[in-house]
Amino acid sequence: MPIAGTRARSVVGFLIFCELASGFTQGFYPPLLKDFAIHLGVTDADITWFLTVQTLAAAVCVPLLSKLGDIFGHRRLLRIAIVSVLVGTLITALVPSYPVVLAGRVLVGPLAVWLPLEIALVHNRITGDQARKAIGFLVTFLTGGAILGTFAAGGISLISPDITITMLAPVVLVLVSAYAVFFKVPESSSRTATRIDYLGFAGIAVFMIAALIGLRNAGTAGFLAPSTLVLLGVAVVVFALWVVWELRSAAPAVDVRLVVSRRVGPIYLAALCFGMVMFGAQAPISTFLGSRTEVEGYGFSASAGVISLVIGSITILATVGAAIFSFLAARIGIRTVLLSGAVLSAVGNFLVLPLHGSLAGYLVAAVVQGLGYGLLLGALPARLAELAPADSTGIATGVYNSLRTLGGSLAGAIFAAMLGAALVPGTTHSSIGGYIAIWTFCGAAFVVCFLALLFLPRGDSAADAPETAAAAAH
Structure with a gap:
């Protein structure tokens, strides 16, 4: 009620x-x-x-x-x-x-x-x-x-x-x-009248632990290290077996068919891409800003205070974006808000490519990024809650959070590998090419996010969404 x-x-x-x-x-x-x-x-x-x-x-x-x-x-x-x-x-x-x-x-x-x-x-x-x-x-x-x-x-x-x-x-x-x-x-x-799929939840737990530890190890030892390959291999095998089990289960822990459906699948893909950049790119931001031009050939020799200012600016603007998304959605539709968030996020990351030579330019790119992130932070879970079946809102948003975490860990390992591949011989720092690869990757991730969100249902009515979601679940 x-x-x-x-x-x-x-x-x-x-x-x-x-x-x-x-x-x-x-x-x-x-x-x-x-x-x-x-x-x-x-x-x-x-x-x-x-x-x-x-x-x-x-x-x-x-x-x-x-x-x-x-x-x-x-x-x-x-x-x-x-x-x-x-x-x-x-x-x-x-x-x-x-x-x-x-x-x-x-x-x-x-x-x-x-x-x-x-x-x-x-x-x-x-x-x-x-x-x-x-x-x-x-x-x-x-x-x-x-x-x-x-x-x-x-x-x-x-x-x-x-x-x-x-x-x-x-x-x-x-x-x-x-x-x-x-x-x-x-x-x-509302309640889901079902039994608990203990094996399904155990599969999720084993997959997430193996994947996160494997990705953490990949960030330090590399993707080809035996320990990394074993852990990621276990994660892949467990995930494949888990999907088969969930598809055959009468009361699955996660409705895999719904997760990959056109109704909510684009939001989950967008969440994975978003998490990769939002949570995976913080370390490269810090190391780039703190790099010394006279030594590495790039960076701003930024102190911890300046680095905190840049990261804090992105976070503050993300907070603003999350606060205003509902007001924008009431005027232009939540689908348009989501697409705008993806565009701003992509543009903000691509802007770093030509503007990384000056701190002021980098801050301009950070402002655009922060606003885009904020729109996605607010609108993605809100739209997911509207489109998910009324008795499954909790697990729907729970999977969304897990995918963002997994995306951040995956990107952290990928970015570490990129910087490692660009290591300047005889030094402990990477060339600017490693950072250019990261910024390009981040921009491309939001292009994928934008393309995924294009497939969302066009109906923007918040009042009608729960009913349509319930109908789709039957």
Whole structure:
């Protein structure tokens, strides 16, 4: 039953705070990794697993918890996910043992399923343009929270007498989110009447873990390293067997036919391409900006502050784009917004090719990129929620999130290989040709994204989408 008026705004407001807390938590830890490594007495190489473990845990739990939300209730699973994150952040802050901290990071993994479950709650209770606006605000506060968390980490660490106290900051926001979800957010009404495909979910977990670890290894050891080939080979074999199983299952974990259908397939392909650039290109941005012209022959000798300014500018503009997409969709249609986002993203990445010689030119390209990313950040999950069957919104958006993560890992490995292939003999840096290849790849990824989105259904009515999606599922 849709909620109207003040109650709807109140519910969305509480969910928006949850996404602010989610973004804050995600943005808070990376700037503190060096200090935390010293606190725990581990090496720089060891501390990289602090983020990797959470990514792997998210890859496993997002599809499962999203589907369980469709079956047992999205608020119920959101409560479980929030309690898990709360315990994980407490362990991270209070237990000075790295193995135990890594176990806590596993418990933080369900942070990635908050947004899919919240989108399902919104779309189950609010219809039409209001649902689009609500989803836009969720994404806006997620990215805004990440920015806030990044700056807060630096500010709190300066005034905090102890790293343990500093690390308690995310706990406060997660605790308030738990109160909101336990006492202020109503349960969704739609349910998927089905049994749980345990083998299907196990297949997803094995595939994602093998693929992500394999791609991480490819970024350091190379794609042809025996360990990389074994892991990626396992991922390919498991994925193939999983697809066969899902196609034959009466109640699959993921409806493969729907995923590759013209109705939602273009969104999933766009999500993969988007994730490759949005999450995979951050390291090349940093290394290029920090390169020294007198040594490498390119770059701006940028300090960490300048690099943060550029990356932060992209993120801030992405936040703006996510905030305004629903207003644009109401005037020009959400399909046009999606296509515009893909075009701006492609143009922004291709602009780096002629403008990379000056920092001002690079910033111009970053502005265009950020606006394009923001339109896609907001419009892709919103349109997916409209087109997916009403009783499968959770798993639909969960798969979307997983594909973005997988795309980022894939691109990270590809970009590392590109820079490795362009390594200047006798040095530790790559030639400018490696970066040109990366920028070309990123622009081409958004061209593919644009072409995929051309195949989306032309109907732009947010009110009609759930009915057409339900009809298509039968």
